[in-house]
Amino acid sequence: MHKILILIHCKDTSGIIATVTNYIYNSGGNIVYIDQHVDSENGIFFMRLESVFDSSDFNYDLFKTNFGTEIGDTYQMKWKMYTSDYTPKMALFVSKYDHCLYDILSRYNAREWNVEIPLIISNHPDLEPVAHNFKIPYHHVPVTKDTKKEAEAKQIALLKEFNIDFIVLARYMQIVSEKIITLYPNKIINIHHSFLPAFVGAKPYHSAFKRGVKIIGATSHYVTEELDAGPIIEQDVTRVTHTHSIKDLIMKGKDLEKIVLSRAIKLHIERKTIVHDNKTIIFS
Amino acid sequence: MHKILILIHCKDTSGIIATVTNYIYNSGGNIVYIDQHVDSENGIFFMRLESVFDSSDFNYDLFKTNFGTEIGDTYQMKWKMYTSDYTPKMALFVSKYDHCLYDILSRYNAREWNVEIPLIISNHPDLEPVAHNFKIPYHHVPVTKDTKKEAEAKQIALLKEFNIDFIVLARYMQIVSEKIITLYPNKIINIHHSFLPAFVGAKPYHSAFKRGVKIIGATSHYVTEELDAGPIIEQDVTRVTHTHSIKDLIMKGKDLEKIVLSRAIKLHIERKTIVHDNKTIIFS
C-alpha cells in the first residue's frame, strides 16, 4: 500500500477538483482525505489531498512524473507530492532558553511526531547536557560580529551534511542569515514571544507590560528576510492583569511559546501548510 | 447561475469523491467548495459540496432526480440538496429571558443570516413588546399541566401554517413534546446553560457554583427525546473564580448562551451540520 499526499495551488479555474480526483481514481488511487480552499479575492485555488494506492504494481515515480505533465503543467500548478514513508529531518537551533527545547524533545522522545532530529545547533554551549540526555548531537557554533560568515558556513555545512529538510528556531536569539533563509524558503519556523503584529522585535514582554495589555500572545511563523513579518502558522494568547510583573509575563509567555511552537511544528511535519502571498493556508 | 449545495453521508467506499465530483463536472457544474470527513472507526463517509452551474438550460429538478438515481442510490447515500435561493424559515420559542432573543433579532435586523423568522411562540406574554419592536408576530401559547396537548396542537398548527423549517429554543423553559421532536428531527436547536455533559438538567449554574468549577460553559445542541443529550453543535466557556456568586455566574453565562446559540443557528442556516450517531459533523 502506498499513501500519497499532494499539495496544490494554482489559479482557480473550473473543473480542477474533478480533474484531479478523477486522475487519481483512474490511476488506481482511493482519495481518503481532501481539503480545498479558494481565495476568491485573488482567484487562487489551494488543495491538500491524501490518496491510497493498493495495487502492488503501482509505480510512484512514474505516477509523480505523469501527474506533473498531465495535471501540474496543464493548470500551471505549484504542487508537491510526498509519500508517507519518508520521515522529514528537522534541525533545532537554540540559544540558552530551554523550555521550548524540552517541550520538543519530550514529544520527540514520546514519538508524537513523524520526524527525525539529527542535530541541535546552538550559539552557546549551555544546553549541551539537555541534548546529551536525549542523545542528540549538539553542535556549538558561536556567533559573534566578526565570525558571522564563518558561523553561517558552518551551519550550512551541517544542514547539508545531515540532509535537513526544515529548521526550527526554538528561541534561537540570533537572526538567521539571508543565505540560509534562501536555502530554506518557508522551511524555517520561528517562535516570537508576542501576539504579532503587535510588539515586533526585541523585548516584546517589556512592551506589552508598558502598554498595559490584558492579553499576551505568542506567534509561530515562517522566517522571511523581514524581521517577525513572515507568514503566521499559529498563535495563541493568555490573559494577564495589572498584578503581573514583567517577570510574570515572561513566565506565562514561556508556556504559550512552547505550545504554539510545537503546534506549528506538528502542522509543518504533517504538511498541512501552504504559503501564498506571505500568508498560510492551514489545512484541517 | 445556479448555486447548489449537497450534503452526503454513507458507508465509506473507494471512489466516492471522484465519482461525485466527476458527475457534477460532467453535468456542467464547477465545484467551488468541497469538504469531506471519514469516520474511520465506523467507516462512514461525509461530504459537503457547493457547486455552480452557469448554463441557462440547467434543470435543477432533473439534476436532483438524476443525482438520486445515479449516485445516491448506487452508494446508498443519505443525501440532501439545496439551492442557494431558498431562504429557510425559523421559528423562535421563548419564555421570559430576553438576552438570546435580542441577540438573535438584532442579527436578523442586520441581515447577518439568510433566514426568515415568521413567528415567535412563547408560553408567556412578557416578550411580546420585543417581538413587536422587531415587527415579528408573537403567539402566546400558554403551557400548563392540563393544557399540554392543546398547546402542542396549537404549536404544531402554527409551525405548519408558516412552513417552518427549523425551530430555535432561545431559553424556552419548557420541554418540547415528543411529537414536535419527531416532526423536526435534528431541526430543533436548544441552548443549555452548562458545559455538557456536565450539569445536565435544571439549575446548572447552581451546580457549577456548588462544585467550585473554574470555568463555566454553554452548549447548543439538537433536541432529542433524552434531555440535554442531543448532538452538540457548539460549545464555549469562560473563566470564573471563587469571587463569583451564583448571580455572577448567571450573568456571565448569559453572554456565553447568546453567542453560542447564535453560532449554532448560523451553522444550521448555512447547512454546515450533519448529524450521525448522535454527534455532529461541522463543516468549515
Next chain:
Amino acid sequence: MHKILILIHCKDTSGIIATVTNYIYNSGGNIVYIDQHVDSENGIFFMRLESVFDSSDFNYDLFKTNFGTEIGDTYQMKWKMYTSDYTPKMALFVSKYDHCLYDILSRYNAREWNVEIPLIISNHPDLEPVAHNFKIPYHHVPVTKDTKKEAEAKQIALLKEFNIDFIVLARYMQIVSEKIITLYPNKIINIHHSFLPAFVGAKPYHSAFKRGVKIIGATSHYVTEELDAGPIIEQDVTRVTHTHSIKDLIMKGKDLEKIVLSRAIKLHIERKTIVHDNKTIIFS
C-alpha cells in the same frame, strides 16, 4: 445602612493599609471588601475598599471631609469616595452600527447594571428607531468638516444638561473632540475592533486579513488624545482561519466588540478601574 466605596492611589509607604482600615473601623465602618495592588517598579500603591456603616447617626459628608484631611492629605493620595445609592449617568454615542447598541440596551432593559442612560447622541439619524423602542431620547447631532465646532458645542450642552458622568462610544465613527476628552478624563470608553496595539486606526479587520493573523481581537479603552492609545480596560480574542474572508472577520469581530465593550462598561460602573500612567488597575 450606608455602603461606601473608596478608591485610592498614592506613593507606596509603610502602614497605609493598617491606617486606612483602622480609620474606617474607628469611624464605625465594617470593611466588606478590600483589594490592593502595589506597582513595585514605580512604588505606587492602589486600593479599592468597600465599607458598611450601620449607625443611624453616620454622617457621610463629615466622614468624607475628615477622611480627606486626616488620611488623604497625609499620604498625598488621589482618592475618590462614592456612596452606593447613587446611579451614574451614561451617554451613548453611536453612528450606524447597531450591534453594540442592542447589546447595551438589552442589558439596560434587563437591569444588569446600576446605570441610567438619559440620552443617545448620534451623527446619523439611522438608529433613532432603536432608541425609540427602548424609550431613550435620541439626539441627532450631525458632524461635518464645517460643523465640528457647532456639533461639539451641542454635544457638550447635552452632556451638561443631563449631568452625564461618563460616555460610551458604541462604535461611534467619529473622533471625539479634545475639549470633550478634557471634560471627561478617563470617563470616555471606546471599543476598538482590533487587538491593540496591533492594527491601530481605520479598517483593522482589513489589516488583520492582510497580515494573515490566526486570532482577531477587540479592545475597550479609555479615550485619550492619542488615537487608540488610551488605557486598556478589557480585551478579548477569537480564532480565525484562512477560510475567513474580511466580511467573516467583521462578522466574528462584532461579537467580540459587543461583549468586550459591555464588560468594560460594567467594570467602569462598578468603579473597579483606576487609571495610572496610561494603564488600568482592574480590581476583582
Next chain:
Amino acid sequence: MHKILILIHCKDTSGIIATVTNYIYNSGGNIVYIDQHVDSENGIFFMRLESVFDSSDFNYDLFKTNFGTEIGDTYQMKWKMYTSDYTPKMALFVSKYDHCLYDILSRYNAREWNVEIPLIISNHPDLEPVAHNFKIPYHHVPVTKDTKKEAEAKQIALLKEFNIDFIVLARYMQIVSEKIITLYPNKIINIHHSFLPAFVGAKPYHSAFKRGVKIIGATSHYVTEELDAGPIIEQDVTRVTHTHSIKDLIMKGKDLEKIVLSRAIKLHIERKTIVHDNKTIIFS
C-alpha cells in the same frame, strides 16, 4: 528582613481586617499584599496577607505564638503562617506517561518554582532514566492487588524520610490510599484528563469522543477519598472538532494536562489556595 505569609479563614464578623492589619502594623510589620474574600452565602471570611518585618530583633516564633493567642483564638480562625525562607518539599508520583513529568522537571531545572523535589515514586520502572537525567532519586514501588498494603507502607516511609510537604500525582495511574490522603489533607494534587465534573473516572477522552463534545479539558484538584471529586484548583480547555480521533484528543489533552497541572503546583507552592467546603479560594 523577614517576610511572612498568613492564610486565614473564619466566621465573618465585623472588624477582622482592621484588627489583623492593625496587629501586624503594631508588631512592626508592613503589609505588602492583602487579598480577602467573603463567602456571603455561608458567612465565611478568607484572607491572604504578606507582611515584611524589617527590625533585626523581630522574633518570628514569638510573633506566631502571640498572633495565635491574640488574634487566631479570638476569632476562632483556621490560620497558617509561613516564612518566605522555607522551601517546601514535593514528592512526584508517576507511572508511564512522561509529558507532565518533563514539564515539571524542566521548570524545576529552570528554577521557576521555590520547591525542592527530593524524590520520585513510581509503580513502574519506565521513567527512571528521566529522573536520572534530572538527578532526582527514583523509587520504584510496584503496586499489585496483593502488595497494596506493603506498597503503601513503603510510600509512607519514603514520604516521612524525606519530610515531604505535598504530593503531586503527575498522571499516576493508581488510586492513592486513604491513609496517605489522611496524612496529606488538601496536599495531594492530581491532574484529571477531563473538564470535571464531566467524564469522571477512567478513559475520559473516550467518553468525550463518544459524546461528541466540541471542547475538551483538564482539571487539577486536591485528592479526596471520593474519586475525581476533590476541590478544583485549576482547569483549562481546548477546542476539538469531528475530525479529531480519540488519539488526537489524547494528544491535544496532554498539552492541557501538563500546563494545568503545573499551574496548580505553582499556586500551591505560592500558598495561594485555601480549601473550604470542598472548594478552593485561589488568591491572586
